[in-house]
Structures are given as C-alpha cells and as structure tokens.
Amino acid sequence: MATTYFNDLADDFKTLYETKEDYDAIIITGEEPNIKELQVHSFILRTRSSYFRSAFSSNWAERNNNGHLILKKPNISALVFEIILKYLYCGIVDFQNQNNETILELLFAADELGIQRLIDSVQEFVIKNCHKFLQSNPIKMLDIVICNNSFNELKKISLETFNKNCRDFLRQDPIKLLHFINRHEAFNELKKVSLEIIFENPELLFNSGEFVSLEKDVLALILKRDDLDMKETEIWKQLIKWGVAKHSTFQSDVKKFTSNDFETLEKTLHELIQFVRFHQINGEEFMLEVWPFRNLFPDKLIEDIFRCYLVSNAVPLYHAFPIREGNISIKIDPSIINKRIAL
Numbered sequence: 001m002a003t004t005y006f007n008d009l010a011d012d013f014k015t016l017y018e019t020k021e022d023y024d025a026i027i028i029t030g031e032e033p034n035i036k037e038l039q040v041h042s043f044i045l046r047t048r049s050s051y052f053r054s055a056f057s058s059n060w061a062e063r064n065n066n067g068h069l070i071l072k073k074p075n076i077s078a079l080v081f082e083i084i085l086k087y088l089y090c091g092i093v094d095f096q097n098q099n100n101e102t103i104l105e106l107l108f109a110a111d112e113l114g115i116q117r118l119i120d121s122v123q124e125f126v127i128k129n130c131h132k133f134l135q136s137n138p139i140k141m142l143d144i145v146i147c148n149n150s151f152n153e154l155k156k157i158s159l160e161t162f163n164k165n166c167r168d169f170l171r172q173d174p175i176k177l178l179h180f181i182n183r184h185e186a187f188n189e190l191k192k193v194s195l196e197i198i199f200e201n202p203e204l205l206f207n208s209g210e211f212v213s214l215e216k217d218v219l220a221l222i223l224k225r226d227d228l229d230m231k232e233t234e235i236w237k238q239l240i241k242w243g244v245a246k247h248s249t250f251q252s253d254v255k256k257f258t259s260n261d262f263e264t265l266e267k268t269l270h271e272l273i274q275f276v277r278f279h280q281i282n283g284e285e286f287m288l289e290v291w292p293f294r295n296l297f298p299d300k301l302i303e304d305i306f307r308c309y310l311v312s313n314a315v316p317l318y319h320a321f322p323i324r325e326g327n328i329s330i331k332i333d334p335s336i337i338n339k340r341i342a343l
Contacts, residue, residue: 236278265296
C-alpha cells in the first residue's frame with residue numbers, strides 16, 4: 001500500500017504561493033490607478049488551468065527584458081486575482097472574509113478563466129445566500145446572471161428571489177433598477193412585476209432623490225398606464241420637475257421663465273405631455289398647477305380642456321384617456337376659471 005503525503009505537497013505549494021521564490025511570470029491586474037503586478041509560477045498555473053496553459057504557451061506569451069512571461073488582465077482586480085491564485089496554488093477559497101461584490105467579481109473572473117471547480121464553488125455559495133447578494137447589489141447580481149449562459153441555476157434562483165422580494169429591492173434604488181431591467185428583454189417578467197409595484201406605490205419612484213435622472217422612455221412607459229395610482233395633478237408636477245431639472249439655467253419661479261425657456265422645456269417634454277390626462281384634473285388645480293405652463297400647449301388643447309369644464313357631459317377631443325386610478329374628476333364653477341384667466 002502506497003503512502004501519501006498530500007498535506008506536505010499542499011504545504012510546499014502554499015510556500016511557493018507566499019514566497020514567490022523562482023517565479024517566472026508576472027500577471028498585471030487592474031486598471032489605473034489600481035494596477036498591480038502579481039508574481040507567479042507559470043508551470044503551476046498551466047497545470048491547474050487550461051486557460052493559463054494557452055496564455056503561457058510559446059504561441060501567445062510575451063516576455064519582459066528579464067525573461068519573465070507577461071500576462072495582462074486589466075478587467076480583473078488584484079484582490080480577485082489573489083483569491084484565484086490562492087485557489088490554484090493551495091486549493092483554498094475563503095468566502096467568509098470577502099464582501100458580496102468581490103465574490104460576484106470572483107464568479108465572473110473564474111468563468112472568464114474557465115476554472116470550473118471554482119465556478120461551481122462560488123455559484124453554490126451565491127445561491128445559498130442569494131437574497132443577501134440581491135439585497136446588497138441587485139443590478140450587479142442580475143447583470144452577471146443575464147450576461148452569462150453558464151449560470152443557469154443561479155439565474156433561476158435569482159429571478160425567483162427577486163420576484164418574491166421585488167418591493168424591497170425597488171426601495172433601495174428604483175431608478176437604476178428600472179433602467180437596468182428595461183434594457184434587457186430577458187427581464188420582461190421582472191419588468192412586469194416591478195412596474196406593477198411602482199403603479200401601486202408610485203412614491204417609491206417619484207419620491208426618490210434620483211427621480212429626475214429617470215430615462216425618458218421609462219418615464220413614458222409609466223405615464224401611459226391607466227393603473228398608475230396617483231393624482232394627475234401630482235403626475236403633472238413631477239413631470240415639470242423632471243423637465244426643469246434637465247436645464248440648469250432655468251429660474252425656480254415659472255413667472256420668470258422667458259419665451260425661450262418655455263420653448264426649450266416644450267421640446268424636452270414634447271413626447272411626454274401627450275400622456276398627461278389634463279381632463280382628469282379638477283378646474284382649480286388646473287389653474288394653479290397647469291395654467292402657469294400654458295405656453296407648453298397648443299391652443300386647441302387648452303380650449304378643449306376649458307370646454308369640458310364649462311359644458312356639461314362634454315367629451316374630450318384631445319388627450320382622451322380612460323380615468324387613471326388615483327384621479328378624481330371634479331367640476332368647478334366657471335366663475336373661478338374666468339376669474340383666474342382675468343388675472
């Protein structure tokens with residue numbers, strides 16, 4: 001019966017990893033200003049990984065003036081590469097002392113380098129802690145699973161977990177999350193669930209400090225919906241807030257707007273104003289919140305709105321939409337409108 005000394009062998013490899021003695025290759029990791037050179041032994045990496053077998057082959061490898069093999073990996077940080085090297089030399093991976101973002105970067109890097117056992121190990125850990133990973137960085141997590149066909153099981157678990165806890169994740173950063181989901185067809189189901197939550201709880205989006213950075217196509221998607229549970233006056237005020245924020249030179253008081261300001265704002269909001277249901281705003285709120293921005297609208301729309309206020313059972317000719325959830329149509333005494341116009 002043969003005697004084995006695997007522990008001794010492991011200790012020797014660990015010593016090589018720590019001392020770098022007689023290294024013959026340098027891996028340049030990261031980007032400025034975080035570039036770092038890692039000294040390695042090419043024969044160990046070639047033995048442990050088919051990727052390095054090719055990378056350090058005579059057909060591909062370059063050498064510096066000292067004869068060391070050189071491999072540049074700017075897209076992988078030094079921290080992540082150190083974890084990979086410790087695995088290749090010592091067979092050790094310590095997840096507990098790494099933050100979630102580093103572990104996700106490790107998963108992506110291990111896949112790029114084709115280190116299957118490490119991929120399986122990292123993926124298993126992430127799956128077991130899926131909710132924590134999504135909670136800490138939902139966009140990065142979803143980005144990794146959607147951009148790589150190797151993580152099918154992780155993708156399945158991640159999407160299921162996101163659906164179950166969508167409201168909590170949206171509270172963290174609704175703007176970036178909606179932007180990300182909207183760009184990927186693979187997230188159509190997530191998009192549906194996320195928007196339904198926004199429609200029922202619009203404050204998640206509109207009360208966000210980053211609301212004004214919402215992309216126009218996502219905002220249009222929301223404004224089109226009948227089930228947005230928000231008063232039309234509030235929708236209008238938020239739309240104006242969004243549009244004005246695009247132009248730093250605008251005065252905060254609309255009374256100080258120039259004709260050029262209104263023209264510029266109209267161009268910014270042109271594709272979105274059509275989704276506002278002005279006929280569902282009561283007369284007093286219309287005069288207080290909408291009328292100061294009348295220069296944004298064609299005369300025919302203003303006339304049509306007044307006609308519907310003043311004529312019983314009048315049907316809108318323009319911007320005729322079903323009543324949106326959260327809207328209450330209130331008729332108002334025509335004298336109030338006449339008084340406001342006279343001012």
